Structures are given as structure tokens and as C-alpha cells.
Amino acid sequence: MLTQLITKIFTGEAGVFFARMRTVAILYAVMGIFALGLLGFLLGALFIWLASIYGALATALGFAAACLLGLVVLYIVLMIARRPPKDRASDRLQRDIASVASVAAISNLPLLMRSVRRRRSLLLVPVAGIGIFAAVRALSAIRRR
Incomplete structure (x- = not known):
């Protein structure tokens, strides 16, 4: 992508390139919103299915434990990435x-x-x-x- 940008700058077509990149960025943002909705509905369906098997309290505690584990992993990654x-x-x-x-x-x-x-x-x-x-x-x- 960087080589495309450099060649477009040299040929004078950088405005077209940036307009196309802006359109692509907007499409990716919309796709990200739909992906978040998909993830939410999948987690809701998983919660309902597990709640029908194990009960609502046990399922809620399991989801809480999974979220806590995810937070701990993200914190460790953050500490590794936070270098000077x-x-x-x-x-x-x-x-x-x-x-x-x-x-x-x-x-x-x-x-x-x-x-x-x-x-x-x-x-x-x-x-x-x-x-x-x-x-x-x-x-x-x-x-x-």
C-alpha cells in the first residue's frame, strides 16, 4: 500500500488515492459495527443456551470468570507493550x-x-x-x- 501511495504522489493522483482510501475506511468501520453486533448476538445466544443447561447463575458466573481472564491477559499484554x-x-x-x-x-x-x-x-x-x-x-x- 505504501508503494501505491508513493507512486500516486509522483504521478499526481494522490487525491484520488486518498478519496478511495477514505471510502475503504468508512466501509471497514461499517463492517466493524456489524461485526460487533454479530458478536453481541452470538454471546447472547451462547448465554441463553448455557443458561438452559447449567442455570442462569452458573452461566453468569462463568461469563464473569471468562471476562476476568480476558482482562488479565490484556493487562499482561499492555504491560509488555508499555515500553519506553x-x-x-x-x-x-x-x-x-x-x-x-x-x-x-x-x-x-x-x-x-x-x-x-x-x-x-x-x-x-x-x-x-x-x-x-x-x-x-x-x-x-x-x-x-
Whole structure:
């Protein structure tokens, strides 16, 4: 989707793209409302069915226990996700750098493979680069401690 946005900006059709995205977002919002209604009716039907089998009190206590368990799980996820913004920004930057590097490597792969076929000694360049990268990361990890 990001590549579509970039190409639309360069070709001058960004307004059409944003209008289409706004329409899609509205449709997704309506679908979400219907999905919430569906979920509500399914939970109501499940409650009625279980209440006919186990009784209303036992079913209500079971639903309460399930909701409590869901809250505990969500709280744990929230505590894991609530890291300092600096760490999250650093992680995001690392992912962006990795994606750009992988795209560049994949796009240049045919040229690199032809060069390596001609001169086998070129294989030492990436090995040395990986070694230097690992050494720099190890030193920066030691320095941070």
C-alpha cells in the first residue's frame, strides 16, 4: 500500500488515492459495527443456551470468570507493550533500516551473483562485513551496560 501511495504522489493522483482510501475506511468501520453486533448476538445466544443447561447463575458466573481472564491477559499484554517510547522508536528504526537493506540486496542480487561467479574471492567481502557488523554490535552492547 505504501508503494501505491508513493507512486500516486509522483504521478499526481494522490487525491484520488486518498478519496478511495477514505471510502475503504468508512466501509471497514461499517463492517466493524456489524461485526460487533454479530458478536453481541452470538454471546447472547451462547448465554441463553448455557443458561438452559447449567442455570442462569452458573452461566453468569462463568461469563464473569471468562471476562476476568480476558482482562488479565490484556493487562499482561499492555504491560509488555508499555515500553519506553525511545525503545519503540529504536525498534521501528531498526526494522525500517532492515527492510530498506533487504530490498536493496534483493534488487542487486543478480548483479552480485554474476560478479561472484567470475571472482570467487568476492565472497570474502560479505563475510568481512558481517564480522565487522557483529563486532560493532557487540561493542555497543557492552558499552550500553
